[in-house]
Amino acid sequence: MKKIKVGCIGMGCRGIGMLTTILNMCENVDVSAVCDLYEDRAAEGGKLVEEKTGKKPLVTCCADEVIKMDTIDAILIFSAWESHIDLAVSAMEHGKYVGTEVGGAYTLRDCFKLTEAYERTGVPCMMLENCCYGQTELAVLNMVRKGLFGETVHCSGGYHHDLRDEIAGGIANRHYRLRNYRYRNCENYPTHELGPIAKVLNINRGNRMISLTSTASRARGLETYIKENAEKYPELDGFKFKQGDIVTTVITCADGSTITLTLDTTLPRTYSRGFTIRGTKGSYFEDTDSVFLDDPNADHFNAKKYWGNGDKYREKYNHPLWEKYGDKAKEAGHDGMDYMVLSAFFEAVEKGTNTPIDVYDTASWMSITPLSEDSIANGSIPVAIPDFTGGRWIMRNDENPGNEFWLD
Amino acid sequence: MKKIKVGCIGMGCRGIGMLTTILNMCENVDVSAVCDLYEDRAAEGGKLVEEKTGKKPLVTCCADEVIKMDTIDAILIFSAWESHIDLAVSAMEHGKYVGTEVGGAYTLRDCFKLTEAYERTGVPCMMLENCCYGQTELAVLNMVRKGLFGETVHCSGGYHHDLRDEIAGGIANRHYRLRNYRYRNCENYPTHELGPIAKVLNINRGNRMISLTSTASRARGLETYIKENAEKYPELDGFKFKQGDIVTTVITCADGSTITLTLDTTLPRTYSRGFTIRGTKGSYFEDTDSVFLDDPNADHFNAKKYWGNGDKYREKYNHPLWEKYGDKAKEAGHDGMDYMVLSAFFEAVEKGTNTPIDVYDTASWMSITPLSEDSIANGSIPVAIPDFTGGRWIMRNDENPGNEFWLD
Numbered sequence: 001m002k003k004i005k006v007g008c009i010g011m012g013c014r015g016i017g018m019l020t021t022i023l024n025m026c027e028n029v030d031v032s033a034v035c036d037l038y039e040d041r042a043a044e045g046g047k048l049v050e051e052k053t054g055k056k057p058l059v060t061c062c063a064d065e066v067i068k069m070d071t072i073d074a075i076l077i078f079s080a081w082e083s084h085i086d087l088a089v090s091a092m093e094h095g096k097y098v099g100t101e102v103g104g105a106y107t108l109r110d111c112f113k114l115t116e117a118y119e120r121t122g123v124p125c126m127m128l129e130n131c132c133y134g135q136t137e138l139a140v141l142n143m144v145r146k147g148l149f150g151e152t153v154h155c156s157g158g159y160h161h162d163l164r165d166e167i168a169g170g171i172a173n174r175h176y177r178l179r180n181y182r183y184r185n186c187e188n189y190p191t192h193e194l195g196p197i198a199k200v201l202n203i204n205r206g207n208r209m210i211s212l213t214s215t216a217s218r219a220r221g222l223e224t225y226i227k228e229n230a231e232k233y234p235e236l237d238g239f240k241f242k243q244g245d246i247v248t249t250v251i252t253c254a255d256g257s258t259i260t261l262t263l264d265t266t267l268p269r270t271y272s273r274g275f276t277i278r279g280t281k282g283s284y285f286e287d288t289d290s291v292f293l294d295d296p297n298a299d300h301f302n303a304k305k306y307w308g309n310g311d312k313y314r315e316k317y318n319h320p321l322w323e324k325y326g327d328k329a330k331e332a333g334h335d336g337m338d339y340m341v342l343s344a345f346f347e348a349v350e351k352g353t354n355t356p357i358d359v360y361d362t363a364s365w366m367s368i369t370p371l372s373e374d375s376i377a378n379g380s381i382p383v384a385i386p387d388f389t390g391g392r393w394i395m396r397n398d399e400n401p402g403n404e405f406w407l408d
Numbered sequence: 409m410k411k412i413k414v415g416c417i418g419m420g421c422r423g424i425g426m427l428t429t430i431l432n433m434c435e436n437v438d439v440s441a442v443c444d445l446y447e448d449r450a451a452e453g454g455k456l457v458e459e460k461t462g463k464k465p466l467v468t469c470c471a472d473e474v475i476k477m478d479t480i481d482a483i484l485i486f487s488a489w490e491s492h493i494d495l496a497v498s499a500m501e502h503g504k505y506v507g508t509e510v511g512g513a514y515t516l517r518d519c520f521k522l523t524e525a526y527e528r529t530g531v532p533c534m535m536l537e538n539c540c541y542g543q544t545e546l547a548v549l550n551m552v553r554k555g556l557f558g559e560t561v562h563c564s565g566g567y568h569h570d571l572r573d574e575i576a577g578g579i580a581n582r583h584y585r586l587r588n589y590r591y592r593n594c595e596n597y598p599t600h601e602l603g604p605i606a607k608v609l610n611i612n613r614g615n616r617m618i619s620l621t622s623t624a625s626r627a628r629g630l631e632t633y634i635k636e637n638a639e640k641y642p643e644l645d646g647f648k649f650k651q652g653d654i655v656t657t658v659i660t661c662a663d664g665s666t667i668t669l670t671l672d673t674t675l676p677r678t679y680s681r682g683f684t685i686r687g688t689k690g691s692y693f694e695d696t697d698s699v700f701l702d703d704p705n706a707d708h709f710n711a712k713k714y715w716g717n718g719d720k721y722r723e724k725y726n727h728p729l730w731e732k733y734g735d736k737a738k739e740a741g742h743d744g745m746d747y748m749v750l751s752a753f754f755e756a757v758e759k760g761t762n763t764p765i766d767v768y769d770t771a772s773w774m775s776i777t778p779l780s781e782d783s784i785a786n787g788s789i790p791v792a793i794p795d796f797t798g799g800r801w802i803m804r805n806d807e808n809p810g811n812e813f814w815l816d
Contacts, residue, residue, distance in 0.1 A: 150632060153675065154625045154654035162708060213621040213788045217562045218664025224558060224688040246562035246686060248668050250656045250788065256626025260656050260668075267561065268702035269691050270711035278654060280632040283677050287695055287711070294676035300570060303678035303695070307715065380621045380658065380790045 004349050007033035007058075007066035007096075009087055010079030011045035012174070014101060018078055018128075018342070019045055021332045023052040025339050029346055033058035033066040036079070038174065063087055067094050074349050076128075077101055080176035081188075085110040085366075088125055092117040097355075098125040099345040100362065102191045104369020108386065111363040111370075115388045118359040126345050126355035127362040129195035131273060132407055133340030135326065136310065137196040138319035140277055140284045144200050145408070146317070148293065150281030152200060157193025157286075158262030158274035164225040167266070168233050181243040185216050186373035187263050188243070191365045193273050194261060195357070199407050200277055201257055204360045208393045209259070209385040212251045214372035216244025221266030241266075249372050251385070254393075261368070284310070321405060344405035353401040363388045412757050415441035415466075415474035415504075417495055418487030419453035420582070422509060426486055426536075426750070427453055429740045431460040433747050437754055441466035441474040444487070446582065471495055475502050482757045484536075485509055488584035489596075493518040493774075496533050500525040505763075506533040507753040508770065510599045512777020516794065519771040519778075523796045526767040534753050534763035535770040537603035539681060540815055541748030543734065544718065545604035546727035548685055548692045552608050553816070554725070556701065558689030560608060565601025565694075566670030566682035572633040575674070576641050589651040593624050594781035595671050596651070599773045601681050602669060603765065607815050608685055609665055612768045616801045617667070617793040620659045622780035624652025629674030649674075657780050659793070662801075669776070692718070729813060752813035761809040771796045 008019055011034055022029055034045030034057050046059035060066060063083075067075055067090050074097035077087050081103035088098045105111050118125055131137055144152060163177065170178025180188055201207050219241045226236045247263040262274065275286040282293040288303065289310035299305050321340060322329070329336030348355040364385065371383045389396060400406040416427055419442055430437055442453030442465050454467035468474060471491075475483055475498050482505035485495050489511035496506045513519050526533055539545055552560060571585065578586025588596055609615050627649045634644045655671040670682060683694040690701040696711065697718035707713050729748060730737070737744030756763040772793065779791045797804060808814040 151628050153628050211787065213623065213658070213790070215621065215658040215660060215666055217666040220559050220561050220688050244666075245688075246666060248658050248666065250621070250623040250658065252623060252788070258623055258625040258652075258654060258656065264686075267686050267688060267691065268706070269686075269700050269708075270706070270714060271709050272711060278672075278675050278677075280628050280653075280675060283675065285695075287693075288715075289712075292677050298676070298678070300677075301679050303680060304697075304716070306678060307696075308712070379619065380660070382621070382788045 001028060003028055003030045004074060004346055005030045005032045005072045006074045006076055007035065007069060007072045008045065008076045008078060009035045009063050009066060010077060010101070011036035011041040012078065015078030016045065016048065018076065018338060019048055021338045022342060023049065025332050026342060026346055028350065031057050032072050033060065033069060035060050035063050035066045037061055064090070067091050067096060073097060074099060081180065082106065082176065085114055089113050089117040092121045092123040092125060095121065095123055097123060097349045099128050100125065102127060102129055103366070104186070104188050104190060105366040107370050108367055111367040111388065114363045115359050124348060124355045125359040125362055126348070126357050127191065127365060128341050128345060129191050129357055130334065130337035130341040131192040132195045132199055132357060133321070133337045133344065134196070134335060135314060135322050136286065137275060138322055139314045139317045140275065141196065141199055142317045142319050143284070143313065144277060148282055149277060149279030152257060152277060152279045154258050154278040155197040155200060156260040156274060156276040157197055158264050158272065159189045159192050160262065160264045160269060160272040160274055162268055163265040164222060167222060168226055168229070168236060171235050181222060181241050182239065183242055184373060185242045185244055185376050186369050187214055187247045187249045187261055188369055189263060190249070190261050190368040193275060194259070194365050194368060196275060197259055198361060198365065201253060203253070204364060204389055204393050205396050205398045206393065207253050207255045208387055209364060210252050210254055211382045211384050212249055212368065212371055212375060213380050213382050214247060214249040214375035215380045216376045217246040219244050221245040247372065247376070249368065340405065347403050347405050351401070351403065353403055356403065356405060356407040360388050409436060411436050411438045412482060412754055413438045413440045413480045414482045414484055415443065415477060415480045416453065416484045416486060417443045417471050417474060418485060418509070419444035419449040420486065423486030424453065424456065426484065426746060427456055429746045430750060431457065433740050434750060434754055436758065439465055440480050441468065441477060443468050443471050443474045445469055472498070475499050475504060481505060482507060489588065490514065490584065493522055497521050497525040500529045500531040500533060503529065503531055505531060505757045507536050508533065510535060510537055511774070512594070512596050512598060513774040515778050516775055519775040519796065522771045523767050532756060532763045533767040533770055534756070534765050535599065535773060536749050536753060537599050537765055538742065538745035538749040539600040540603045540607055540765060541729070541745045541752065542604070542743060543722060543730050544694065545683060546730055547722045547725045548683065549604065549607055550725045550727050551692070551721065552685060556690055557685060557687030557692070560665060560685060560687045562666050562686040563605040563608060564668040564682060564684040565605055566672050566680065567597045567600050568670065568672045568677060568680040568682055570676055571673040572630060575630060576634055576637070576644060579643050589630065589649050590647065591650055592781060593650045593652055593784050594777050595622055595655045595657045595669055596777055597671060598657070598669050598776040601683060602667070602773050602776060604683060605667055606769060606773065609661060611661070612772060612797055612801050613804050613806045614801065615661050615663045616795055617772060618660050618662055619790045619792050620657055620776065620779055620783060621788050621790050622655060622657040622783035623788045624784045625654040627652050629653040655780065655784070657776065748813065755811050755813050759809070759811065761811055764811065764813060764815040768796050
């Protein structure tokens with residue numbers, strides 16, 4: 001079988017992690033090129049490929065050079081948030097499948113650039129939203145599809161991840177989060193929670209997101225943290241941050257369902273994506289890992305009784321993908337999600353099909369960031385979320401082309 | 409010691425419950441009158457008083473008759489939501505302390521009626537928000553005051569209570585919720601979660617609520633429930649409900665803190681008030697009953713480790729009121745909160761002081777309901793929350809007059 005040839009752009013922490021997974025796990029993929037604006041990072045990627053495969057990839061600081069290579073089939077984008085859309089559009093223009101790491105957009109116009117490039121070129125573009133492939137997320141999607149929760153009327157989720165150390169370390173680490181937290185105030189990372197919720201709610205396939213409001217708390221977490229760790233971050237002395245500690249975004253959908261997203265990355269707490277699905281017949285709550293099904297004899301005042309019963313339901317409703325590939329996926333780390341999402345992307349490239357997370361998903365999920373920025377800047381006004389499909393969401397034919405890793 | 413003489417208005421389920429607690433637990437209180445629009449309910453209240461005390465109270469369907477009694481010191485309002493403010497204003501005009509059961513207002517103007525009546529008469533008015541006196545809420549307030557969580561930047565809470573049976577049973581039960589859910593769409597019951605949060609955030613005492621947005625999901629829970637229990641509720645056949653299943657309200661405060669409130673009463677789940685406090689140094693989460701304190705060695709990816717550690721912190725930071733009265737309070741039922749809040753009210757009446765939850769708290773907490781109704785009706789626009797204190801929140805002298813049950 002002919003191998004898929006890919007170029008990887010962005011060799012920071014995430015890029016190296018994903019490259020490692022590809023090299024270790026994806027037998028049908030050849031990494032033909034690695035790229036980073038920083039020479040040392042590009043070199044590190046090149047070294048990794050050579051060590052694993054014995055073959056020297058193109059190693060470059062120029063993304064254009066990779067995108068223009070005749071020999072590659074797909075571009076994988078692991079670079080800073082600001083670069084995702086321009087790289088994706090350019091790759092589509094050059095006929096290369098796009099797999100782009102998660103992150104929000106900076107302007108609404110950029111999101112349309114993505115969908116318009118797809119419509120012009122016909123080249124698929126997939127956000128590599130690994131959380132859509134989490135074991136819990138897929139089991140819950142399975143439960144929703146089987147009608148366990150009745151009609152879904154509300155979902156919530158959050159990116160609850162204490163990143164103070166990563167953000168404050170952004171000068172040494174050359175990390176894009178630092179500048180984003182310093183100058184912007186928005187839901188800057190919506191897709192880990194929104195992706196799986198969008199699949200549950202059939203967003204862009206019979207349903208769509210209509211409008212949102214977004215509200216940011218004051219920004220005290222990072223400044224407090226930096227002050228208390230002043231010896232560790234002398235270069236941040238006196239830094240002020242615009243990014244509120246907690247950003248709450250409420251989205252309404254065409255079918256009347258609502259979605260609440262919380263960005264929560266600069267206060268102390270344990271990690272969670274807060275994945276919550278509320279239906280007329282039952283619910284799932286990630287924070288207590290519990291399924292609650294409608295039952296007149298339920299013990300309504302003893303929530304603890306239901307804590308942690310998710311194991312039982314994950315087993316019973318384990319998604320076929322996890323049934324088949326779960327053990328292998330977990331070997332790759334990151335809870336197995338990276339292997340799954342990469343497999344989904346490479347399957348589409350190999351078969352020449354559309355991707356299970358498509359350009360309309362990518363654009364609409366990324367649009368939440370600039371729209372939340374607008375809402376916050378204007379006192380939490382409701383802002384419209386565009387219909388990137390141009391009306392096609394109502395009747396859109398998005399049947400599985402026969403791909404195993406589709407998100408049905 | 410001279411006993412406090414009170415008149416109780418509203419002898420529905422809640423009124424009878426509170427009356428029972430007063431009769432059983434509050435030795436310094438005489439119930440001089442009971443009142444309900446329904447004769448049978450008024451009679452039931454009267455019978456209860458007579459059985460417990462051997463004395464016949466005034467039993468009437470006319471609230472005015474009670475309010476005008478020269479011999480009583482205070483009016484307790486347990487009636488339907490719609491009647492709270494008119495009764496409270498009238499009681500203040502007649503020089504009677506007001507203790508009013510929780511519930512939202514119907515118009516913003518009504519909230520001003522409350523504060524203006526207080527300013528005209530000098531008679532205190534207290535919302536009997538029992539949840540401010542919950543053991544967990546008071547222990548967490550204690551932790552906040554001791555600086556355990558650093559600066560508080562965000563709080564959230566919800567009224568997560570599956571009330572489908574109570575609402576659908578509203579014709580037989582003559583319950584006000586049924587008509588409210590049928591005709592209104594708002595955060596109709598904000599105070600169980602907002603009250604304790606307002607105390608944490610010093611609302612109306614150095615801080616105030618500035619604006620809110622509110623978003624309602626579609627209303628599917630009740631209609632699904634009624635359809636599936638058609639034999640139980642034949643009189644509700646074909647009923648439509650305006651009240652969304654999940655209402656998310658986001659409030660901004662003068663100090664930049666934010667508050668998220670969730671009304672969640674018509675979908676299956678276990679009970680919770682979702683009480684969550686987020687600070688720069690730590691957090692409390694009711695849903696997992698866990699305290700998380702900033703710690704570089706914390707196990708960030710193992711939230712389960714912290715589930716249920718609240719017991720330890722409740723013990724260590726138990727509020728003095730719970731230390732002293734906890735056992736007695738619990739005897740009265742409703743997790744001891746009713747005894748506590750009634751004691752707080754009667755202490756103020758006895759001493760002639762202001763109440764720990766005052767008329768400005770009552771008005772501002774109740775205002776969330778009509779403001780959320782406005783926001784929802786207008787597509788989640790931000791609406792201003794008035795400053796009911798007329799600027800006095802900044803410098804307001806609200807020191808404890810020496811009351812044991814004050815909420816410091």
